[in-house]
Amino acid sequence: MSVIRHLSNDGKELTISIHGKFDFNLVNDFRRAYSSIGDEKPLVYIDLRETEYLDSSALGMLLNMRKALSDNVRGIHIINCRPEVKNILDISRFDKLFTIE
């Protein structure tokens, strides 16, 4: 599985990890990963520690997620970015839309 999702037992954290390549091939898996988030308004972590490659379609998918979740979550954090991935997110000015750690 390239998309792994964990919703914590108390429903307050949702972690989605992307492995390998993050692009349009994951469009449905990625949507499914945030489709049921419970009623606890979780904090969402997108864990990119094992994301080796991404392209603009991945950025589009992140934006669609943000649009879909905006009022139902406490925030969306993109975490554990490798330096090159961080650089791409910065150039796309994602720091204004997400919390990038």
Next chain:
Amino acid sequence: MLKPSQQYVIDVYHDDSAMAHALVSTIKQLRLTKRIREHAIERWHAQLQPTHTTLVVTEQPTLELLVALNCPQQLLVIPQTYKFPRHRHWQGDYLRWPARVPELMHRLQLTVSNFNMQRQLSAVRESLVWHTQRVEREYELIEHIFRNALSRNFLEYQHIRTLVAPAAKFNGDLCLVAPGPLGNLYVMLADFTGHGLAPATGALPLSQAFFAMADRSVAIAEMVTEFNYRLHHLLPHEMFCACIVLELSANGERLSYWNGGMPPAIVYSTTGEIKHQLHAQHLALGVLSNDEFDQQVSTIKTTSTDCIALYTDGVIEMLGQNREFFGLDALQALLQKYPNPTQFEQLVASLEKFRGTQPLQDDLSLAVLQCCPTGLALPEVQTELQSLPFTFATELHPVDLQRVDVVSTIVGLLSRLPALHGHRTTLYLLLAEVYNNALEHGLLRLDSRMKNDPEGFAYYYQLRAERLAALTSGSVTIALTYDHSRHYLTCCVRNSGASWQLPEQLGTFDQSQPYGRGLELLQQLAERLEWRDEGREIEFGYQLPPRL
């Protein structure tokens, strides 16, 4: 009674007296022995290691004989009339000669059986010594292996303090610390069932997996799944491993943990306030098969004034002077009394004081981690990488475009080159943008505006898949040129399809719009972006920066 069939040898040391000859000839007549070996009494000495049952026969024993023959596997034979020196209450065994035949036989039998017992005893003793030495040698080897296995343990990390006290020679507790390449820090405390060598053995596969996975910055959910898989296979049914694994983010603000069967880790502030108890939510490692295993990880927010105390049950079940348990409340009180990690020594001293002279019943481990920004710099590799100039070109037809993941394949090839490996993520992005542009707009004639809403976004890619599968003509040509002296890569992608108009609003695109971002990224990351032949050909250059 001794029987003539018993075959044994007797050594007789004698003084060549008439008494000695009478004794020897009596024994010979009785046919009790296989052989009698006669020696001059001068050849006997106290350090003699007898190889057979030994008789010492003399009319006038010397003092040396009297002292040294006080041992059961040799028999002194003296005349009936001999008087022991006055004031010497000699305890050794002796036979007065002449003696009657039954008594002679009885005494000979006793001496023979004493001799045999003595010989067995020394054989056992020698074998014990040999085994002890062998065990010690093996312990040394095992300690050496453990030292090597744990040589990468990052216990010197400045914000962690640890106490590790094994109850036996080998420790069934394991406290491991490792930095991840993202500046994050992993800490694991594990407690195998029992203590001593057997549980310590489990530390080997666990520590090797831990360090290898920390190097790759693997998430702890995957770490514990791997640990469980390994231990479930390795350990016998009655053995398992309680374990807590933590990951502290590089900024020290996020602490993720998985606790399987360990006592609750305590999160407290340096002012002494107890903030959380991280209770075990899972069974110990090695109990469940991976189908049943729950890898659920929890996360808490932390600040640089927060500390976390990890410990094995050996701490709270430690027995004190009056054989009472130490307990969780006492541990919390102690942490509140010495909340600053610099007071760790005092904390340990208090534990020692409580235990007093009671022996440790179980291995005991305690680790205190302060949740500061880790300050673990990323490993900067700035070596001069040797490289060759190269050109790569490929022309792809529908069958290739359908079958091969083009961008991954090319980047996979490029990243094999040491000079390009560290840039593979950026190279992937650049190549993916121009390739997808050529394929989707040139050959498949898709319109990006379709991606404006989430449904359209998914539909766009569904359409892409359908049209690609149906594609029968057209081609995409990719040419890459690397100038090693300038560390510069030039890329040209051409398609044989429709002309394509560069969007006019480029550079002023709406930040939250889910498309159009690819061109913006190209403009930002690449140089000399050129569109030719009505958008059918794109060329750009990329100056490889020093490794990010």
